Amino acid sequence: MKIAILPGDGIGAEIVAEAVKVLKALDLKFEMEQADVGGTAYDRHGHPLPEATLKLAQQADAVLFGAVGDWKYDKLERQFRPEQAILGLRKHLGLFANFRPAICYEQLTHASSLKPELVAGLDILIIRELTGDIYFGQPRGRRDAPDGAFAGQPEAFDTMRYTRPEVERIARVAFEAARQRGKRVTSVDKANVLETFQFWKDVVTEVHQDYPDVQLDHMYVDNAAMQLVKEPKKFDVLVTGNMFGDILSDEAAMLTGSIGMLPSASLNDKKQGLYEPSHGSAPDIAGKGIANPLATILSAAMMLRFSLAQPKAADRIESAVKKVLAQGLRTPDIYSAGTTKVGTREMGDAVLKALG
Ligand code: IPM
Numbered sequence: 001m002k003i004a005i006l007p008g009d010g011i012g013a014e015i016v017a018e019a020v021k022v023l024k025a026l027d028l029k030f031e032m033e034q035a036d037v038g039g040t041a042y043d044r045h046g047h048p049l050p051e052a053t054l055k056l057a058q059q060a061d062a063v064l065f066g067a068v069g070d071w072k073y074d075k076l077e078r079q080f081r082p083e084q085a086i087l088g089l090r091k092h093l094g095l096f097a098n099f100r101p102a103i104c105y106e107q108l109t110h111a112s113s114l115k116p117e118l119v120a121g122l123d124i125l126i127i128r129e130l131t132g133d134i135y136f137g138q139p140r141g142r143r144d145a146p147d148g149a150f151a152g153q154p155e156a157f158d159t160m161r162y163t164r165p166e167v168e169r170i171a172r173v174a175f176e177a178a179r180q181r182g183k184r185v186t187s188v189d190k191a192n193v194l195e196t197f198q199f200w201k202d203v204v205t206e207v208h209q210d211y212p213d214v215q216l217d218h219m220y221v222d223n224a225a226m227q228l229v230k231e232p233k234k235f236d237v238l239v240t241g242n243m244f245g246d247i248l249s250d251e252a253a254m255l256t257g258s259i260g261m262l263p264s265a266s267l268n269d270k271k272q273g274l275y276e277p278s279h280g281s282a283p284d285i286a287g288k289g290i291a292n293p294l295a296t297i298l299s300a301a302m303m304l305r306f307s308l309a310q311p312k313a314a315d316r317i318e319s320a321v322k323k324v325l326a327q328g329l330r331t332p333d334i335y336s337a338g339t340t341k342v343g344t345r346e347m348g349d350a351v352l353k354a355l356g
């Protein structure tokens with residue numbers, strides 16, 4: 001088994017180092033190889049996703065990814081910006097199924113900006129389609145408007161599109177995932193306005209016939225955004241397209257009050273996966289040793305479970321994380337009075353110790 005380690009930018013290096021430390025302590029036989037990605041790779045090799053990095057990711061069974069992005073690259077031509085690295089990896093590896101759990105840990109209930117009773121015990125799973133939609137739809141670009149009230153004026157455009165197989169496979173992923181949990185799927189669309197999402201809704205409804213044991217309902221995306229803050233616990237699995245999933249998964253993550261705790265997985269049809277924390281590169285705190293490594297450590301656990309067939313090792317990591325929370329250890333992002341503030345490395349060491 002081979003793991004590609006891609007720390008990336010900002011706090012990426014610090015948090016990935018802690019996850020690697022934990023992985024090494026497991027005494028499992030896998031090979032780890034590191035490569036540059038994102039702005040770091042642009043600085044060193046002139047491209048955010050160098051050929052060698054892509055090749056390593058393609059050959060690996062799993063990719064452990066930190067984060068990419070820094071404001072200092074905002075002025076670069078789009079193809080050279082750090083974000084292109086993650087988009088390129090998703091596309092080239094065919095990582096169409098993105099799992100973004102939003103779990104509210106018991107000890108962190110008060111970190112949420114919502115009332116504790118609304119989020120206590122929250123456990124929802126957002127499944128975001130990751131390789132289609134307006135993110136990748138062609139054509140896109142700039143031109144002079146060919147028609148409309150402002151014909152002849154400069155305009156920009158992107159294309160929202162989904163093929164049937166793309167919707168079908170992500171729907172199956174959602175129904176299968178729901179079977180392992182609360183057996184309810186909410187498909188989020190904008191079928192009242194968009195042709196693409198009427199089609200989405202139709203296909204999801206059809207696929208549902210193969211999963212009579214799972215309850216399906218449909219919700220417009222604006223309403224879903226509202227319900228997520230009104231009554232988040234009524235959701236089990238939420239499945240949606242790339243664009244809506246990007247937005248709703250940030251919203252859901254924030255409900256937990258601790259985005260620094262949330263892992264994510266992006267899988268292809270061969271169960272090859274990219275695992276990354278749900279939070280970003282946080283350049284404002286990079287290098288200070290205060291970033292929360294737990295989302296990355298939990299991403300490594302997801303990796304062991306989904307791509308490396310090591311569920312026991314995954315359990316061990318997850319229990320260790322719960323243990324350090326119970327011990328009262330907190331990085332600044334989840335700190336509250338009466339707990340013990342620790343830095344990135346101390347938190348990693350504590351998880352290591354808690355592994356037993
Ligand atoms: C995410 C991020 C990415 C996205 C960016 C960095 C391209 O926001 O993973 O949610 O929009 O998908």
Ligand code: MG
Nearest residue numbers: 246247249250
């Ligand atoms: Mg996002």
